[in-house]
Amino acid sequence: AQSVTQLGSHVSVSEGALVLLRCNYSSSVPPYLFWYVQYPNQGLQLLLKYTSAATLVKGINGFEAEFKKSETSFHLTKPSAHMSDAAEYFCAVRTDNNNDMRFGAGTRLTVKP
Amino acid sequence: GAGVSQTPSNKVTEKGKYVELRCDPISGHTALYWYRQSLGQGPEFLIYFQGTGAADDSGLPNDRFFAVRPEGSVSTLKIQRTERGDSAVYLCASSPGGALMNTEAFFGQGTRLTVV
Numbered sequence: 001a002q003s004v005t006q007l008g009s010h011v012s013v014s015e016g017a018l019v020l021l022r023c024n025y026s027s028s029v030p031p032y033l034f035w036y037v038q039y040p041n042q043g044l045q046l047l048l049k050y051t052s053a054a055t056l057v058k059g060i061n062g063f064e065a066e067f068k069k070s071e072t073s074f075h076l077t078k079p080s081a082h083m084s085d086a087a088e089y090f091c092a093v094r095t096d097n098n099n100d101m102r103f104g105a106g107t108r109l110t111v112k113p
Numbered sequence: 114g115a116g117v118s119q120t121p122s123n124k125v126t127e128k129g130k131y132v133e134l135r136c137d138p139i140s141g142h143t144a145l146y147w148y149r150q151s152l153g154q155g156p157e158f159l160i161y162f163q164g165t166g167a168a169d170d171s172g173l174p175n176d177r178f179f180a181v182r183p184e185g186s187v188s189t190l191k192i193q194r195t196e197r198g199d200s201a202v203y204l205c206a207s208s209p210g211g212a213l214m215n216t217e218a219f220f221g222q223g224t225r226l227t228v229v
Contacts, residue, residue, distance in 0.1 A: 006155075034217055044156070044204070044220040090155050092218075100161040100169050101146060101206075101218050105154060 002027040002093045004074075006104035014112050019063075019078040021107045023091030026072065033074040034092040034101070035065055044090065050074060061085070086111045115139075117221035119205050125227045126195055134190040134224045136205030144210030145188050146218060147180055150202045162188060163210055195228045202226070 007022040025031050035047040048059025055067045061084075065076045076089060091104040118137040126132050138145050143164050148156035158172040165185045173179070177195075182188040192199055202225050206218035 036220075043222045044206075046217045046219075049217050100158060101208075102158055103148070103155040108153075 001100075001102065002031060002095050003102055004033075004091045004093045004104040006089075006091050006107050008107055009105065010108045010110065012110040012112060013081045015083055016080050019076070019081045019085065019109065021076040021089050021091075021109065023065075023074045023076065023104060024072050025074060025091075025093050027093060027095055029095050032094045033065075033067065034094070035059065035063070035074075035076050036090045036092060036103075038088040038090065038106075040087070047076070047089070081109075081111045083111050083113065085109060117205055117207055117219055119203075119221035119224050121224060122222060123225045123227075125229060128195060128197060128228055130195050132192050132195055132226065134192075134203050134205075134226070136188045136190070136207075136221060138186065138188070138205070138207030139219055140186075142207035142209055142219075143185065144208045144218075145182060146206045146208075147188070147190050148204040148206070150204055150223070152201075156204055159190070192226075195226075197228045200226055200228045 003026045005024045033050040036044045037047050038044050048057045050057050050067045058064045063078045088106050088108050090106045092101050094101045120135045145162040147159040150156045160170040160180050162182045177193045180190045202223040204223045206220045208216050208218045
């Protein structure tokens, strides 16, 4: 079955600094990849998704992610962190032959003033 | 409704009791998922329905857990003889399913289950 691994359970950046959250996937067939964000005491909200149309995907709140097949990665980035970006971020994968969606363990992003 | 609705939002039950958690998916969505999220963890897959049938129930931890979706819409997650370790937030999600495999899953707010 497909799976994702998120490297780094906690990431801390200063306000205005680059945000990089790592996600690597494992799948024997082309994957669909997703990044979700969860703010404290809230539900999961989709940030962006890769569906094979373009390798560089832009999402909400200035986030983007690049699908790199050679590295089996789908890292999430944002050029300049904002205090409101502090949240838990989850990477997820689904494939055509297996519609269930599997999540990584999550990365907690802290933004320091 | 416009989104995925889960009830109750909070449930406190005594160890050994039976509980039911309800999920009302987005109208027309054929795929429905249940996840369990413990504090500081990612959503742990429990079961996935396509229509009325459980397409994959490999994530159910043991036979105390069971889920149904009799009419292909509302789903109920049932937990028998609850244990303190069952305490978690139970998340439900739905997606259009079928040929739309590249569509994201839409999540409800979850049911926080506390077993005392």
